Amino acid sequence: MNRNFISSACKFLSLVFVFAFLNLTSNAQEISKEPAAISAGESLFNANCKACHRVKSKLVGPALQNVYDRAPSIDWIKSFVKNSSGVIASGDDYANKLYNEFNKTQMTAFSSFKDADIMNILAYIKAETEKVAVTPVPNGPVPPTGGGDGGVSKTYLDVILAGMLLILVLLLVILGFLVSALKRFLDQKELSEEEKEVVHSPITLGTVTSSSGFIFIVVFLAGSLGFKAVINGLYSIGIQQGYAPKQPIAFSHKIHAGQLEIDCKYCHVGVMKGKSATIPSVNICMNCHNQIKEGQQTGTGEIAKITAAWENKKPIEWVRIHNLPDLAYFNHSQHVNVAGVECQTCHGPIETMDVVRQHSLLTMGWCIDCHRKTDVNTKGNAYYDKLVELHKEKSKAPMKVEDEGGLECAKCHY
Template sequence: MLKHINTVAYCKTVLLGLLILSASIFSPAVYAQDANAISTDPAVIQQGEALFKANCKVCHAVNEQVVGPALAKVYERQNMDWIIAFVRNSQKVIQSGDPYAVELYNKFNKTEMTAFDFSDDEIKSIIAYVKQETENPTVAAPVATATDGATPAEGSASAGMSSEYFYIILVVLFVVLVLILIVLGLIVSVLTKFLNQQGNLDEADKEIVNSKTDLGAFMKSKAFVGFAIFIFVTLVAKTAVDGLFSVGIQQGYAPKQPIAFSHQLHAGQLEIDCNYCHTGVRISKSANIPSANICMNCHSIVKTGPQYGEVEIAKIYKAVETNTPIEWVRIHNLPDLAYFNHAQHVEVGNVECQTCHGEIQTMEVVQQHALLTMGWCIDCHRKTDVNTADNGYYDKLVELHNESSKSPMKVVNIGGLECSKCHY
C-alpha cells in the first residue's frame, strides 16, 4: 500500500513539473522575448538599410549624433514595443508622459520626429540594420576617380567633343605642313648652293637653278585659289553643322538659383539621400523639386551653415512665412516631344542618379552633366543590361532572349529603340 502511495506521489510530482515546464514554454514572456529578438537575416538587414537610408538618414546616424540622437544600441535602451510606438507616433509617446521620451524631446530642442506608417516587421528590419552597423560599422568606399573608368554618361559626353578634336587635327596638320615646307626650302637652298659651286652648268640649267619663286603668282594660281576655297567652305560647313547639332543642348548649363543650395554639403558631406528631397523619383514620372516644407524638416532646427551662414537659410524662412514658392530655375529640361519616366529608370531599372546627373554629391552649383540628346539615350539603351532580378515581368522575355542569344538582355532587346516608347 505504501508503495502505491509513493508511486502516486511521484507521478504527481512529475505531472507538476511538466505543468511548470509547459507554462514556462508557452508563457507570454517567452513570446515577448521572441518578438523582441533582432533578426540577423541578411535579407532583413538589407531591407532595413534601404528603409533607413530613404527615411531616417537625414536626421539620424548609427554611430554619431546628427539632428537627432545616435541610434547605436537603441535596442538596449528600450524594448521593441516602445521603439515601434515611438517611430509610428513619437508625440503620442511623449504626451503620455513617458520619462525617457520626454527627456529625449527636451534634450533635442523639442524637435518633432516625423511619424512613419511602417509595419512592425519594417521597423524591426531597421533595428536589425542599426545593430549590424553598431557591431560592424561600414567602412566608406573610396570615391572612384577618372582613372577608374568613365560612367556611360561621361563616355557619351566625351563623344560630343568631336568638334574640338576636329580643330585640333586641323591645327596639327597645318603645323606639319609648315614644317614640311621649311624642310623643303632648306633642301632647295642647299642643293642650289651645291650646284652653283660645281661650275659646270649651262645657261639653261643655271636659269632653272637660280630662278626665284614668285609667291604672288603662286597665290593667284588656280590650284592655290581652289584649295583655299575648299578649306574655307569646309570650315564654314563644319561650323554650321555643329551649330545645328547643338540646338537645344545645354550641357554644362549651371544657372544661378534664388537660394544658394549646395549639393556638395547636403548630398555629399551630410549624405542626405536624393529621395528624401526629390520624393517623386521612385514613384512618379518626375523627380519633383522639393517644397520649402521639406527644407524646414531640418532647418526648423538648423539655422546656420558652414558656407552661407544665416543669409540663405533666412530666405527659406521668408518663403514659408509669406507662403511664397521658391522660384528654382530648372536645369534639366527635355523637349515636350520626348517622354521620360524617373520611376521606370530609378525604381525598376536601378539606374543611379549619377549616371545621368553626374557626381551630383560633389557639385557646389548643379549643372547639366550629360548631353540628354536622343543619340545619348539610344547609346545608353544599346549598352545597358535590363535589371531582371526578382521581377517576374521579365521571366518570359529572358527565356525567349536566351533561346537566341548568350549575351545579357539589354534595353534594345525589349524595344528600347522603338520610336513610340519615347515619342508617344
C-alpha cells in the first residue's frame, strides 16, 4: 500500500512539475516568430508604444525586453494593455508594483487593440530582445565623411568656387598693371603714327561705359531683372513656404520625433482616419509629461506651461502653419493610410526641426506635379484591381495618380 501511495504521489508531483514548467514557458512559446507578425507589431509599437517605451532601455515606462517572461502571464499583459487602470484597481500585486515604481503614472488604455494586435507587438518585442547588436568591422579603407555619397561636399565646392573667383580678380588686376606698364615703356620709344594709334587707342573704359550701346544694355538688363522680380512677387502671393511662426510653447520636433523617435501618428491621431491630422491635445502631452516635469518646482519652463494648461483645463493656442485655401479639399487619411505617403514627403525633414516651418509650396501646381509623377500604390488593395487591368491594356508604364482622375478639377475643388 505504501508503495502504491509513493508511486501515485510521484506521478502527481511529476504532473504538477510538468504543468508548472509548461505554464512558465507558454508565454514565450505562444509568441510568433513570423516576419509578418513582427512587421505588424513594429508598426503598432511605433505608432502607439514608442512615445513611452523602449525595448532595451527605460523611458517614461519600463523597458519591455523579456516582458513576456516578467509578467504573470500573456493574458495578464493583454488585460493590462487594454485597461491598465482596471487591473491596478483590482488590487493586482504586480500591476500596483509597476504603478508605484513609475510615480503612479497610468498607462494609456488601448481598448481598441485586439488580442492579435498585442501578440504582434509581443512578437516584435521578442525579436528585438533577442537581437544581438553587432558592430561591423570595415574590411577596406574607411569611406570619406565629408559627403554622404563619398563625393565633394557642397561646402568644399563653395570654397573652391570662391577661390577661383578670387584668382580671376587678381589676374585682371595684374593684367591691368601690365598693360599700364607696357604703355609707359612704349611711350619712351620712337613709334610711328600707326603704332601710336594702337598704343593710345581711343577705346577706353570711360568711352565704353559712356556709349549709347552700353547704356542700352545696362538699362535692358536692369529692366528685365526688375520685371522678373515683379512676376515672381505676383506668383508668390498666398505662398507661405518657409513660414515658421513663434508658438506659445517651444515644442521641438527634433527632440520628440528625432531623438526620442516618437511616431507622428501617436500625437497627430487623425492622420490615419480623417481629413485633418489634428493638433495634439494637452492630454496627449501629459501621457508622458505626467512623469517628465522639469521646471515644475519653479513654475517656469516649457513643460510647466503644458502642466498649467492641463490643470486649468485650457487648450494650448497653437499657431497653424500649413494652410490651404477653403476652396481646396485635401484628405490626410487618403494620402497616408491608402497611398502610404510619408509625412516627410510634404512636411520635409520634420524630425530635424526645432521650430516647424512650411517646407513645401503647397500650391496647385505643386500638387498636380506630384499626381503626375507618383505611382499609385495598388498592392493589396482590391479596389484597384479592375483599374490596373484596364490601364495595362492601354499602357505598359506604371499607373500614375493622374491616370485614375488625379487631375480632375472636382477631385480637389468641390
